[in-house]
Amino acid sequence: MDHSRRPPLADSSLALLAQGYTWLPGRLRRTTAPLVRTRLMGQHAVALHGPExxxxxxxxxxxxxxxxxxxxxxxxxxxxxxxHTLDGQLHRVRKGMFLSLLTGPEAVGGLVDGVCAEWDETVASWPGRRVVLFDEASRVLTRGVCRWAGIPLHDPDAVARDMVAMVDGFATAGPRHWRARRARARSEAWLAGLVDDVRAGSATAPQGSVLDGVARHRDADGRLLDPRTAAVELLNVVRPTVAVCWFLTYAGHALRRPDVRERLRGDDAAYAVAFARELRRFYPFAPFVGGRAVTDLDWHGEPIPAGTMVLLDVYGQNHDPAHFDDPYAFQPERFAGRPPARDELIPQGGGDPATGHRCPGEDITVALLAALGPRLARLEYEVPEQDLRIPLTRMPARVRSGFVLEDVRVPLPAGLAAR
Incomplete structure (x- = not known):
């Protein structure tokens, strides 16, 4: 076939906005070809699917x-x-900074312990209040990650709102997008000033902290990051950690099932990890990730010219019956005793986190959900009438009501309860 004579492709940008997470899986299901060809924002694009x-x-x-x-x-x-914008040696050196700060038992354990301490302190204030889980979780995560990272907070609630806004508005137009831009501008200015102060000696970064590591990092050219880029990378630690509030809210949604809630209340650490993995598989977060062909490529006989936008299906792969039995059922036990293969479960992208663009904070996300999920399950509360729908046409999706809790009862620690 003469691929140079293909008829012009219709632009799918409006269809993507209208269909959200279902757009790309739907296109892939409707073709027998190994890829989908389309146009997005006026650019030729191809979409791929599956572990290969x-x-x-x-x-x-x-x-x-x-x-x-x-x-x-x-x-x-x-x-x-x-x-995220770097490739080759530039990417490897900058990524090495994140790997040194965010991976390993000490880093993950320190962050999880700090967030759990904030959670326990906050939950103690919930009895007698109407609680919106999404909002409360975002504030807990903000305080926990900033304390762990060595970043002082003067207005934690405002910082939490800005972190949420940046995630909530990146994939849309209109008011949410402009709120996200304003939130980023404020946050970068704040943290760039903090980096300047640390370097000038007028502010202290705890030794070994994320703030210290980013402020002192030298890039592939041997130079310190300029203050604004350092602020960007600090936000790339804080923002994705705060974004775990999406999954904690999904945890509340999932725990409406009594069998899941009862099992998560126990001391089965393996089940808590399986629950965390299933949250990230089942509920929507990233629809796909994108890149660009660096040279003329071939995918199962289909040419991909250099410069073509290449999309990798994420939501569709996480719900593919070829990889997950009954994929639209929430079943944590599917991961019990069986960690997913590296390129099978890809809610935060795929590949090797040590060398590629996969998020180095993925272990932190799983550990936070495995620690906080059981804490949420052990609470007693009522779920009043509210809108619990999760529209797949909204990107990023979220529980519409934020998951409202009422009449919260915090159980006494086992030792006190026995007295």
Missing amino acids: AVRFFYDEQHIERGTALPGPVLSTLFGHGAV
């Missing part, structure tokens, strides 16, 4: 990310100059 496609996509000889992220996404979610 994950490995293909994250091979830096095939796909680069530096020029693929649209300006509106950089101005809201990731930040200009972020690690």
Whole structure:
């Protein structure tokens, strides 16, 4: 077939906005070809699906990310100059900074312990209050991650609102998007000033903290990050941690099932991890990730010209019956005793986190959910009438009501309850 004579493709940007998470899986289901061809924002794009496609996509000889992220996404979610925009040696050196700060038992355990302490303190104030789980979780996570990272907070609630706004507005137009831009501008200015103060000696960064590591990091050229880029990378630690509030709210949604809630209340650590993994598989977060072909490529006989936008299906793969039995049922036990293969479960992207663009904070996300999920399950509360729908046409999706709790009762510790 002469691919140069393909009829012009219709632009799918409006269809993506209208259909949300179902757009790409729907397109993939309707074709027998190994990929989908379309146009997005006026650009030729192809979409791939499946673990083999994950490995293909994250091979830096095939796909680069530096020029693929649209300006509106950089101005809201990731930040200009972020690690997500780098490739090759530049990416490896900057990514090494994140790996040193965010991976390993000491780093993960320290953050989880700090967030859990904030959670326990906050939950003690819930009895007698009407609680919106999404909002409360965002504030707990903000205080916990900033304390762990060595970042002083003067207005934790305002910082939490800005972190949420950056995530909530990156994939849309209109008021949510402009709130996200304003939130990023405020946050970058605040943290750039903090980095300047640390370097000048007028503020202290605890030794070994994230603030210390980012402020002192030297990039591949041997230079310190400029203060604004350092602020961007600090936000790329704080913002995704606060975004775990999406999944904690989904946890409340999932715990309406009495069998799941009862089992999570126990001391089965393996089940808590399986619950965390199933939350990230079942509930919507990222619809797909994108890159750009660095050279002329071939995917199962289909040409992908250099410069083509390449999309990797995320939501569809996490709900593919070829990889997950009964994929639209919430079943934590599917992961009990069986950690998912690296390129099978990809809610935060795929590939090797040590060398590719996969989020280095993925272990932190799982550990936070495995620690906080049982804490939520052990609370007694009422779920009043509210809108618990999760529209798949909204990106990022979220529980419409934020998951409201009433008549919260905090159980006494086992030792006190026995007296």
